[in-house]
Amino acid sequence: MQNTFLHEFKNHINDRFSFLLRSKLLIACSGGLDSVVLAKLCNLLGLKFSIAHCNFNLRGKESDEDEAFVAQLAYDLDVSFHKIHFDTKKYAEEQKVSIQMAARTLRYDWFKKLHTDSGFDFILTAHHADDNLETFLINLSRGTGIEGLVGIPEVNDIFIRPLLLFSRDQILDYATHNNLVWREDSSNSDTKYLRNKIRHKVVPDLKTLSPQFLSNFKTTIGNLKQTNEFVKSQVKRIKNEILQNIDDDTLKIPIHKLREYGHPKTCLYFLLNEYGFKAWNDVEHMLTAQSGKQIFSETHRLVKDRDYLLITKVKAETTNRDYNIPEAECMLMIPSGTLKIKPIEEVGEKDLKTIYVDKEKLKYPLTVRKWKEGDYFYPFGMKGKKKLSKYFKDEKLSLLAKERIWLLCSGKDIVWIINYRADNRFKIMPQTKQVLKITIT
Incomplete structure (x- = not known):
């Protein structure tokens, strides 16, 4: 059994994960059956790895004994050992999440930190085929799309799961025949947790339906993954088109x-x-x-x-404060850009980002503010006034575009709907003595 299983694992690494043979690895080890076997197999293959253990402080003395066991395992395998203690209950209460979700977040965040700080190329976890089936059933029970049914990925960024091909029975047989020692987590038998309930009460019954149930399930997962890849390619095409x-x-x-x-x-x-x-x-x-x-x-x-x-x-709420521009100032930065005010001798080309006004008609300080209901102006080139809400409707501005509107004002009067339309009351005339060019960039 030792040679057969080890040979299958070695071939699996060579076929699927040959890059691990030249990588610096970190194995997440709880001290349980699966992670102990993973560490032993990687050691026999001569992979370069360290061991990391999380103490979640959830089971008192038992948690500390798990930590001591994994530390001894690292010592026996002559690899470096990383450990950390978490106040998992406190974190769960503060974040208003379940203990299981808290533990998951804490450990994966720490693994990522070790990856960055200690220069590990990949983190190996000991998920296997039965874990995959349990995850499938959990997602199925909660309602999910195809992405929730394709199972646990073998490769997910820096996380690699090289045991996903193998069943728990295969792993247990290997450990038993080779007299390996591991720790049993007492909480794994508590069926108040959904995963444990599926593991102990649902999966055994499913396996009695057919001796090949788990093998057939792996085939199904493979088919679903291929379907999902096809769907992704079609979605990418539709996105490009629409x-x-x-x-x-x-x-x-x-x-x-x-x-x-x-x-x-x-x-x-x-x-x-x-x-x-x-x-x-x-x-x-x-x-x-x-x-x-x-x-x-x-x-x-x-x-x-x-x-x-x-x-x-969704952005942080844009400030609705008013900005003042004293007469001596020639520039103002606002959320939508930079306003520049410059005296000129000759009028140049006009566009939506540039207006020309008669300085003598302005009342200082000028003000830049957001628009509000009831605002009106006298559109440049037209007679009479118009409510901004009506102007926006005529211009077919979206809700988002209207939210981004800023106004340049002289006292209570609108000088410019910035980036859109100037006000007729401030236009230059033949008798204008000083022209200001105002731009937004």
Whole structure:
């Protein structure tokens, strides 16, 4: 058994992970069966590795004995040993997460820190085929898409799982036949945890259905992974065809084009999943919602804008403070750019980023502020006044665009809707004595 299993593991490393043979590795070791076997196998293959152990301080003396056991294992294998203690319960309470989630976050954050600080190339964990099946069933019970059914990845950035091909029975047989010693975590038998309940009550019954159940499951996982890769390639194609960049922070989806692909809810899932959206029924309803409707993820906002959906990053609240410009000042930095004011002799070309005004008509200090309901101005080149809300509607400005509007004001009067339209009251006339050129960059 020793030679057979070791030979299979060696071939697996050579076929799938040959880069590990020349890498500096860190093995995450709890002291349990799986991680002890992984450490022993890597040692027999002559891999260059160290061992890392987390003491979560959840089982009193038992946790300390686990730590001492792993320290001795590292000593016996003549490899360096890294350890850390966590106040897991305190962290879980502070972060309002479960003990299991707290422990996972703490250990993976520490592994990443070791990777950076100590120069490890990869971190090996001892997940195996039964872990994969349990994860599949957990995700299935909670409701998931195909990405939740493809199992634990063998390679996930710096984390490598070289035992994922093998079952727990294979690992146990190897350990038993070679008289290996390991620690048993008493909490692993507590069926109040979902994973343990699946491990001890569901999986054994599934395995009785067929002697080849786990093998067939691995085949299914392989098929799902291939399907997922195909789906990803199609999603990439659709993204290239349908997503339109408005600026660095905003993407636009034409609704009519989205509908051409059919199954809009599914398309929206694959288009928006990476932006953190989860309430997919609400997302689908955006297609028929009134313009201006918006929903949020933790990082992004989805806005209905007439015949489009807009995706934009959620930023820290932009300040609504007013900025003053004294007469002696010629430059002001605001969130949307830098205003420059310069006296000139001759009027040059006009564009949306440049206006020319009669200085004598201005009241100092000038003010730059956000627009608000009820604001009105006298559009340059037109007679009469117009509410900004009406102007924005006529210009078909989106909700996002309106939120980014800044005004240059003289007293209570608007001089310029910055980047859009100047006010007629401040235009230069034949009798104008001093012309100011105002630009935004």
